[in-house]
Amino acid sequence: MTADAKHAPTPYLRLFDVTKRFGDFIALKDISLEIYEGEFVCFLGPSGCGKTTLLRAIAGLDIQTSGTVEQNGQDVSALPPYERDFGIVFQSYALFPNLTVAKNVAYGLENRKIAKRDVRQRVAELLQLVGLPDQGDKYPRQLSGGQQQRIALARAIATSPGLLLLDEPLSALDAKVRVHLRHEVKQLQRRLGITTVMVTHDQEEALTMADRIVVMNQGVIEQIGTPEDIYRKPSTSFVADFIGTMNFVAGTAVGPDRVRCGDNVLACETSDMREGDVVTVAVRPEDIVLREGVSESEENVFSVRIDAMEFLGSYVRADLALEARGDQILRADLSINLVRRMQIAEGDERFVNIPKERIRVYQGTVNRDV
Amino acid sequence: MLAIGAFLVVCVLLPLYSMLSKSFENADGDFIGLANYADYFSTPALFLSAINSLYVSVTASVIVLVTAFVYGYALTRSCMPFKWFFKLVALVPLLTPSLLSGISLVYWFGKQGVAKELLFGELIYGPIGIIIGSAYWVFPHALMIVITALTITDARLYEAATALRTGTLRTFFTITLPGCKYGLISAGFVTFTLIFTDFGVPKVIGGNYNVLATDIYKQVIGQQNFEMGAVVSMILLLPAVLAFTVDRVVQKKQVALLSAQAVPYRPKPKRKRDLCMLVFCSIVAALILLMIGMAQYAALITFWPYNLEFTLANYDFDLANGGGWDSYFNSIRMALYTAAFGTVIIFFGAYLVEKGRRFIAGRSIFHAIAMLPLAVPGMVLGLSYIFFFNNPSNPFNFIYGTMAILVVATITHFYTVSHLTAVTALKQMDAEFESVGASLKAPFYRTFARVTVPVCMPAALDISMYLFLNAMTTVSAVVFIYSSDTTLASVAVLNMDDQGEIAFAAAMAMMIAYTCAGARILHALLTRSIMRTTQAWRTS
Incomplete structure (x- = not known):
């Protein structure tokens, strides 16, 4: 994918002057941002920079104090989460512990009046997709952390949402599993072409996975750019210090x-x-x-x-x-x-x-x- | 949210307010300021009750605390055999109304008691009886808190102490005691409040020794002096609220003691210590069994102390004046209603407090009101219900004198502990379940029904059990508001004892004990089968 192809004329997700206040505390200040279809964007920053707040505003889980959120040309600023179109994966996986893996994955499908047989087939497909085809009858607790996170991912994309939100999805995993899953998530995202926003505080994760990185600090955007841009040409001293x-x-x-x-x-x-x-x-x-030798000039x-x-x-x-x-x-x-x-x-x-x-x-x- | 908030306001705040205002009125309903209070403090007999209450509560609390600590220490920190047995016996007093210990003491040490010589001429009717009787029924309450405090400790602390060559005694005073300090303080306040506000024991065994709780009863039932009853209630409420506040502050501190990396403590066998513990626990367990055993024996005796033949005649309650079998079945009905409706209401309330995202102020106010009932003694609550619901201009007046008001009062009386149980269960769930549900376009009630309720099922069962047991055994909350159609077993025990039909009273108290024991067994079986069928995911 070239940069030009990605930057189609109309952005898929558009934030305009999004501000979020908690009492006197300003968590987000006039955030404006455009994300294009099929893009993988990372919100990167230290803890408390507002990245998760921004993700939750996009999801409608914590609606912004002011500003607008447009998704697919529609103003969704005031819509509750269940009227928006997204799937979400949390750091804690948030798998329903009392439902089997298959039931977890099917949870969103069952809300859409899809025939039982089709649901079962779709679940099988999804489990295949995340590489856990035989684990449907187990309970989440019987799986490893990495497996649980894959199930959470399968559940989030089961209904083919237009937008995938990932809230520090890999932070709870062991270092090795994390690196492995990083690659897998990225592959999956490419294959499905789903517009994805991931929140992370891990710069390596952002640099390796993202098409574009949004570096945030204290509720404002410090820089938006490709991983290479962010690393090579940090536009503020904060970014220069934070990355690498x-x-x-x-x-x-x-x-x-x-x-x-x-x-x-x-x-x-x-x-x-x-x-x-x-x-x-x-x-x-x-x-x-x-240098081994030097000339004066x-x-x-x-x-x-x-x-x-x-x-x-x-x-x-x-x-x-x-x-x-x-x-x-x-x-x-x-x-x-x-x-x-x-x-x-x-x-x-x-x-x-x-x-x-x-x-x-x-x-x-x-x-x-x- | 609003409906359950309104429930709490109507059932807690408004009645208490009506009682407060009543204490400033004369018999005709005119406002007379602090005149009632002035009256109270200038009547030496009434004022003396407050001193008496303090005296017996503090003495009994100290006894209970020391006993519960050693007993709890034996259960958690020693390798004494038969722990399961001692745990079981310690919980027995929970199955009986507090009145039972009073009745039993009458048989042991009363005028015709089998062991009255042990008192060396002192009378059991008075502070001695109240202290022993109170200590008996409060013991399990204190023990549970102490056990929790002793369980949450980090074994590494002890290993560090051993590595530094610390002696046993020093380890105890520098690690064990500070570690459960908050638990002990909390247990102390809980026992103090329970005894200070208890009505059953002093009523049966107090004789002429007046305490605040019996004063309220006498003012209201004996002299129909509602205003003075309200004043005494306010005075009873004061230390209870104080103790409650201290307890809340202390409990918050306890939580922070244990980090996630802590390793649970496992005691190692030590012959001498384990033997001492076994002896101590055996004595305590024997005392508990002697107490309930005597009540059982008395219930089966034809005519104490002259005819010691066994009989079931004492269970023929319809021949007694205090209340027939009707009151027993009323109690069962009341307890079942309380368990069913109470669990639903309390669980929903906790769900809204814990999972709501908006109205932060509203939710914290709700939570605060839900804490309040723990600080309100049953007698005070019951009396305030008379003032509030018996008022003809109250739109809820119609529930007065019905089963409904008993159920409402009982749910309210035991709201706090159940609320906290539910909140704890909900807190243990992932905070993002609702978010995930919403993102998958599942309406919140669907996630509630398919995930929240099943996951919290064991906690909900515990709550319903707790409500049932308390509804069966409570006297103080209902003694003012039952009617002739809704007499209850626990009140019947009180009335039978009042009428001198003490054998009937013992039999009825034992009926309550059987029922509670049966309910407990049923609860254990139910929990186990639910664990096996719907909670299979817990084991892995």
Whole structure:
């Protein structure tokens, strides 16, 4: 699927200025968002950022204080959940414990006056689809967590809803099962072509599964973009900090595309920043390049001392101290091959290069809670 | 929601309000401010009752608390044999009206009692009798709380203590006791309130020793002085509400003690301790059995103490003046109605409180009102029902003097504990069942019927059992509001005893005990079969 094909002229789901208040607390503030048919969108953010509240507003489970929700061209803002068209999967699975797996899956079908035989056939299909064809007669408690979550998924898509909502569906599972199911859910979603919104606080999940990610913080959207965009070009320092690992260095803009950090001047794109602005420079550990030889004319080459090395299997995370000023530490990820070839050891003095196009610059200082 | 909210308002708030206003009126219904209260406090005899009530309640509470703690400790923390037997015996007092212990004490220590020499000339009619009798019937209530408190502990704490070479005594004072501190406080307040507000024991065995609960009865039934009855009720209500409030605060703290990672404690055998525990529990169990055993014996004796031949004549209640077999069957009917309607009403109420999403204020007010009945003594509730429902201008006046008012009063009286049981059961269910149901376009009542009710079935059965047992044994809530058509077995026991027909009273009390025991067995069988058929999913 190309980006153009996805962005069909009319969005399937459109949120406009959605605001949710709980007393004085503003959980969502003027959220506007468009989601296209067949898209897999992740709401990503730290706990309390409003992502689940937004999902529940879309479902009609907790209707927004103001703003509109349009689904498939219809204004559903004030509709109760049972008049909307969606299936939902929760972190807790919420399988009915007293009904068998087959009855759970059939639960939504039985509300539609479908012939019993057809229901049974559809249930069999769905169980096949989620890879548990023989488990229909068991009770949910007799299944593992991963199996239960698949049943919850089958139940949610049984009635072929236009929209699938996933509320942290994988968070309660073991790490291995989680990775496996991540892949399966994504495959299933692709196969069915169902528009899907998933809430998660796990960035890896969002990066691997989503077509687009909506990064949220304190009730507002920080950035919307493809996983690559979000990772490579975080548009705010919050996103830069929240996604992946990021080095932040305080600095001052000293001219067009020039920022001073301590004794060093860095070449980077400063876009609309003015001379004298306090800025923060951000660079990812894997974008710092260790150099064997340097020519004087090169931009952004600095001398560093290797303070510490942490072995992480296929790579090494190194603490680099920028020259004499030992308090400024940069983290760099060095491949194990490179470390062997260059025979890098703690205490070495080396040169590093930070490619200009890999550097992001943000206005102001960054408060990190480490 | 509104209907059940209105039920609580009509059955709890309005009657209490009418009683409060009554306490400010004279016999003609004129407002006279605090004059009644001034009267009360300037009458030494009446004021003395309050002191008496406090004295017997505190003394009996201390005795019960210590006994229940050791007994509960033996059941949970020792490897004493026959635990099942001791558990069973400890629950026996729950099957009988509190009056029974009074009757039994009369046979043991009364003027012609078999063991009156043990009192060394003291009379059983008075504080001694009230304290012993109260201790007997309150014991299981305290024990259940203590057992819960002793059960929720983390075995790792004890292993840590052992690893640090802590002695047994120090472990007890630094881990065991602090661990169940809240449970003990809670048990203390519960027993205090139960005894302080109990009417049955002091009525039968109190003699001339007046307490608040018997004062209300005398003011209302004896002297028809409703206003003074209302004043005494208000004074009875005060410590009950206070104890209740403290208990609620304390119970909230208890919950936080146990984390999800805690490992349950398993006692290891220790010969000396286990033997001591066995001896102690045997003595307590023997006392309980002697108490109910004497009542049973008395019920079968021809004419105490002159003709000790066995007879069933005492069960021929139609010959007694206090009430015939009719009252027994009325009791059964009343208990069944209470169990059936009460369970439905209470369960729906809890469902709305727990699962409603809107009207947050309304739901928390509802929950607060549902807590209130626990703090209201039965006598106070019953009296307030006279004031409220006997008022001709009340649209609900028509239920006065019928079976309905007895059922309503009993449901209300025992509302809180049942409500909490239902709320707990509902809380254990996934909060998202309703959301899932809605997303699958199932109407809420369908999810309620197909999921909520089946999952909560065991809890609903427990509630109906609790209501049935209490409806069978209660005296205090109904003694003011039964009519000649709706006499009850427990009230009959009271009246027979009043008339001196103590053998009939013992027999009727035993009838109640058989019925409750039978109901309990039935409940156990029913629960087991339901567990097997509809709750198969619980086992995996």
